[in-house]
Amino acid sequence: MSQPLFEKVAFIGLGLIGSSLARVIRAEHLANDIVASTRSQKTLEDAKSLGLISEGYADPVEAVKGADLVVLALPVRATQKVLEAIKPYLSANTIITDVGSTKGNVVDAAKAVFGDALPEGFVPGHPIAGAEHTGVHAGKVDLFANHKVILTPLPSSAGWAVDKLIQLWQAAKAEVICMDVDKHDEVLAHTSHLPHLMAFNLVEQLAKREDNLDIFRYAAGGFRDFSRIAASDPQMWHDIFFANKKAVLNAVDGFEQQLAIIRKLIEDEDSHALMGLLGHAQAARQHFNHMLAKKPFMEKNKVTQQFTIQPGAKKFQGKFTVPGDKSVSHRSIMFGAIAEGATHVTGFLEGEDALATLQAFRDMGVSIEGPKNGEVTIHGVGMQGLKAPQSAIYMGNSGTSMRLLSGMLAAQKFDSVMTGDASLSKRPMERIAKPLREMGAQIQTTGERGTPPVSITGNQNLKGIQYDLPMASAQVKSGILLAGLWAEGETSVTEPEPTRDHTERMLRAFGYEVKTEGNRISLQGGGKLVGTNIQVPSDISSAAFFMVGAAITENSDVTLEAVGINPTRTGVIEILKQMGADIIVENERIAGGEPIADIRIRGTRTLKGIHMPEDQVPLAIDEFPALFIAAACAEGQTILTGAAELRVKESDRIQVMADGLQTMGIDCTPTEDGIIIEGKGKSGDWSPIFTGGEIESHHDHRIAMSFSIAGLRNSEQIKIVGTETVATSFPTFTELTSIAGLPIQVSE
Numbered sequence: 001m002s003q004p005l006f007e008k009v010a011f012i013g014l015g016l017i018g019s020s021l022a023r024v025i026r027a028e029h030l031a032n033d034i035v036a037s038t039r040s041q042k043t044l045e046d047a048k049s050l051g052l053i054s055e056g057y058a059d060p061v062e063a064v065k066g067a068d069l070v071v072l073a074l075p076v077r078a079t080q081k082v083l084e085a086i087k088p089y090l091s092a093n094t095i096i097t098d099v100g101s102t103k104g105n106v107v108d109a110a111k112a113v114f115g116d117a118l119p120e121g122f123v124p125g126h127p128i129a130g131a132e133h134t135g136v137h138a139g140k141v142d143l144f145a146n147h148k149v150i151l152t153p154l155p156s157s158a159g160w161a162v163d164k165l166i167q168l169w170q171a172a173k174a175e176v177i178c179m180d181v182d183k184h185d186e187v188l189a190h191t192s193h194l195p196h197l198m199a200f201n202l203v204e205q206l207a208k209r210e211d212n213l214d215i216f217r218y219a220a221g222g223f224r225d226f227s228r229i230a231a232s233d234p235q236m237w238h239d240i241f242f243a244n245k246k247a248v249l250n251a252v253d254g255f256e257q258q259l260a261i262i263r264k265l266i267e268d269e270d271s272h273a274l275m276g277l278l279g280h281a282q283a284a285r286q287h288f289n290h291m292l293a294k295k296p297f298m299e300k301n302k303v304t305q306q307f308t309i310q311p312g313a314k315k316f317q318g319k320f321t322v323p324g325d326k327s328v329s330h331r332s333i334m335f336g337a338i339a340e341g342a343t344h345v346t347g348f349l350e351g352e353d354a355l356a357t358l359q360a361f362r363d364m365g366v367s368i369e370g371p372k373n374g375e376v377t378i379h380g381v382g383m384q385g386l387k388a389p390q391s392a393i394y395m396g397n398s399g400t401s402m403r404l405l406s407g408m409l410a411a412q413k414f415d416s417v418m419t420g421d422a423s424l425s426k427r428p429m430e431r432i433a434k435p436l437r438e439m440g441a442q443i444q445t446t447g448e449r450g451t452p453p454v455s456i457t458g459n460q461n462l463k464g465i466q467y468d469l470p471m472a473s474a475q476v477k478s479g480i481l482l483a484g485l486w487a488e489g490e491t492s493v494t495e496p497e498p499t500r501d502h503t504e505r506m507l508r509a510f511g512y513e514v515k516t517e518g519n520r521i522s523l524q525g526g527g528k529l530v531g532t533n534i535q536v537p538s539d540i541s542s543a544a545f546f547m548v549g550a551a552i553t554e555n556s557d558v559t560l561e562a563v564g565i566n567p568t569r570t571g572v573i574e575i576l577k578q579m580g581a582d583i584i585v586e587n588e589r590i591a592g593g594e595p596i597a598d599i600r601i602r603g604t605r606t607l608k609g610i611h612m613p614e615d616q617v618p619l620a621i622d623e624f625p626a627l628f629i630a631a632a633c634a635e636g637q638t639i640l641t642g643a644a645e646l647r648v649k650e651s652d653r654i655q656v657m658a659d660g661l662q663t664m665g666i667d668c669t670p671t672e673d674g675i676i677i678e679g680k681g682k683s684g685d686w687s688p689i690f691t692g693g694e695i696e697s698h699h700d701h702r703i704a705m706s707f708s709i710a711g712l713r714n715s716e717q718i719k720i721v722g723t724e725t726v727a728t729s730f731p732t733f734t735e736l737t738s739i740a741g742l743p744i745q746v747s748e
């Protein structure tokens with residue numbers, strides 16, 4: 001077993017916060033020993049019988065002997081006395097921290113004891129978590145989970161001490177923020193201390209009145225909400241107000257000035273200005289709400305996974321049905337949700353991206369049955385039936401969900417916030433926010449690069465626009481058209497090149513008229529969708545990995561059944577054909593409004609390098625990572641141009657693929673809008689093309705699957721890290737590759 005973070009932890013004070021942290025340390029095995037000192041003998045006995053501490057002492061000196069972490073979890077005013085007592089027993093590598101609500105006075109207390117030479121291990125802290133209950137029994141192991149903990153390292157604090165405390169609090173699942181002491185006290189004075197002071201003071205103001213009983217009896221929600229925190233512990237707040245006197249007085253001054261302003265507006269009956277002030281405050285409150293709901297990203301606690309593929313020749317054969325189309329699955333839920341009546345979906349992709357969309361609509365009050373074996377029934381709520389979600393909508397890795405929903409949510413009566421995982425949080429959202437704003441939406445993206453979280457203020461009247469798409473993006477096109485469903489008049493989008501048209505096709509299947517005239521797609525707002533049955537075809541983007549796998553493997557023979565061959569998606573077939581692959585598209589038919597076919601590929605000849613046709617780029621946009629693997633196995637050079645969009649997918653697919661290819665011994669040069677790959681293939685020679693090595697997938701499912709396919713022609717072991725995202729689009733990937741003859745070892 002690895003060494004715990006600490007040898008011995010000593011708590012001085014063991015109330016709600018202290019005992020909760022002790023529970024975390026126990027549960028996570030972060031220390032070999034935990035002891036405590038409190039004034040109450042009963043607390044110590046209780047803590048012992050709860051199994052939180054091995055020993056309890058009345059005298060803090062006894063507790064800290066030999067401790068490498070001392071946590072002061074006692075009222076702040078007692079800090080100096082305790083530090084004086086324990087000072088002789090602290091060693092150079094003891095970490096001393098505290099959990100008090102104010103920090104300047106804790107530092108002052110330490111300076112009074114240690115002088116200016118504060119111990120290196122002294123790092124004050126403030127977990128912003130609490131509850132109505134106090135005491136050792138009230139502690140909870142998850143008290144700090146998803147709460148903020150502020151550490152205020154001092155110039156004297158050592159990096160190792162700060163690092164260890166960060167690890168400790170992260171083990172408690174808290175979000176750790178480091179801040180300067182003064183800044184902490186100023187921020188808390190405004191966000192916590194002033195509101196408490198005002199609550200106490202308001203209750204006092206009302207309680208002093210002679211008719212107080214009546215006032216309290218009739219006081220409705222506003223008073224109850226505002227005064228809730230006046231029920232807090234007076235001693236604690238007395239201490240805090242004194243401890244943070246300077247910053248609290250500043251905050252009170254600011255309050256008085258603002259109070260005078262609003263007082264005067266009422267006195268002067270300045271209606272215009274008063275409306276301005278109230279409206280501004282209301283908007284700011286909404287904005288704070290959004291900010292409170294959103295985080296830079298909310299990665300679910302997902303286990304990271306890796307794939308390992310051994311070297312050696314492999315066969316690649318069989319008939320397979322790959323899972324349902326991701327684009328069609330997303331849309332089936334979205335359109336089913338706003339339709340009138342029920343929609344029944346078969347072949348639904350039970351991958352995380354489409355499930356994120358499904359969850360989003362459940363969060364907005366739509367009743368959805370399934371998915372079970374690819375079947376989903378959505379009980380549509382109609383165009384006006386979506387309800388405000390309780391909190392931010394989490395879109396995981398899915399750009400399609402976020403961009404299409406931006407359009408839908410911009411038109412709703414309620415506010416909403418969308419967040420995503422580490423990959424989605426880096427992807428551009430202004431491309432959809434900008435045209436939506438032109439339609440009258442109020443939508444904010446984050447940071448200079450306009451990334452998620454996306455924050456939408458509802459209840460805006462949208463107007464149709466004519467939009468010339470600056471980039472070939474089906475997601476942006478779809479987001480605008482979806483907003484157009486609620487907009488006044490006509491909404492139209494003109495594409496620079498045709499992109500996947502599932503939105504147009506499926507809206508028509510739901511009975512909504514959509515016009516396509518050349519590259520211009522338009523619809524009129526104000527109509528309705530009628531529930532229908534949707535049959536989701538197999539995803540050509542998932543089939544692509546098997547197509548490339550078969551194309552680069554000698555004597556392979558793979559058939560992919562019932563694959564969607566919508567002409568806006570078949571670039572991969574065209575490009576592989578141009579590279580000389582042996583592909584037959586057979587048994588073409590229509591299913592659920594989309595063309596499907598069986599695709600058979602055989603490894604009969606070596607591929608050849610080509611200049612990939614630019615007009616096929618939007619039609620193969622998701623398949624390039626796999627096609628780069630094909631290009632590496634081809635004879636001669638392959639050049640891709642006009643594909644800058646690849647840089648803003650789940651990862652920068654040009655750079656990440658180039659890095660991985662180079663790791664595996666392929667000579668390639670990334671360019672601004674494409675790549676040049678020197679194929680290593682030789683006609684009639686099926687020996688390994690790739691060496692091996694460790695590949696980082698950068699949270700991108702298609703990167704992970706592409707390099708897996710390279711495992712059909714490797715001379716050394718390939719390890720791909722971060723493969724958990726494969727579940728976003730192709731949850732059965734490794735199962736099917738193993739059956740075909742490419743065993744992939746999956747480990748966590």
Ligand code: S3P
Binds near residue numbers: 326328474475622645
């Ligand atoms: C998609 C459109 C494409 C594609 C994505 C799915 C869709 O994205 O890459 O996987 O379902 O509309 P862009 O619109 O960004 O090109």
